[in-house]
Amino acid sequence: GAGVSQSPRYKVAKRGQDVALRCDPISGHVSLFWYQQALGQGPEFLTYFQNEAQLDKSGLPSDRFFAERPEGSVSTLKIQRTQQEDSAVYLCASSPGQGGQTNEKLFFGSGTQLSVL
């Protein structure tokens, strides 16, 4: 597809379950970003990749959160032992350049809405 694709669109998990959220960026985009957007808030940066290298993971809220992009294209955000406070929309974005650049816009997916019961 032409845009950033995220799946699933909605995910309901019981507290304590592990979840995996997928992001398929625009073909050829070097950088990939993950954000967490709580209800009524702006996106909060979680982590980003330049190709397969995870260059910044300072926004990951705990060691239950893990992201990977093993072949430099598709990325997966994994949350282990989910808790209610993990309920949010998880947005993925990509950009053509190397990431961290001040002049490069982001292309976003539609997000995955995670609800932890």
Next chain:
Amino acid sequence: AQKITQTQPGMFVQEKEAVTLDCTYDTSDQSYGLFWYKQPSSGEMIFLIYQGSYDEQNATEGRYSLNFQKARKSANLVISASQLGDSAMYFCAMNQFYFGTGTSLTVIP
């Protein structure tokens, strides 16, 4: 510390009128970029406009313009001739990492 502040949780504008959405930022960096994104109810954030910190001219993209006042650290979005389809959340962002809390814009017919 880098920070984006949007103080207007919600705004209303009459169709065909202009509206200004406020954004202030805080950074000690000399080089930075300011962005505005639109998020309709579908959830996908859409890029609207970009302003570089060294750009002397205010950015414009169709009906969108950015009122950049560097000394005041503000980067307000101006939407001219509002349309019903402009109803959405609007986020100001700095670089690729920092977003404000957003402003919900409702266009009234």
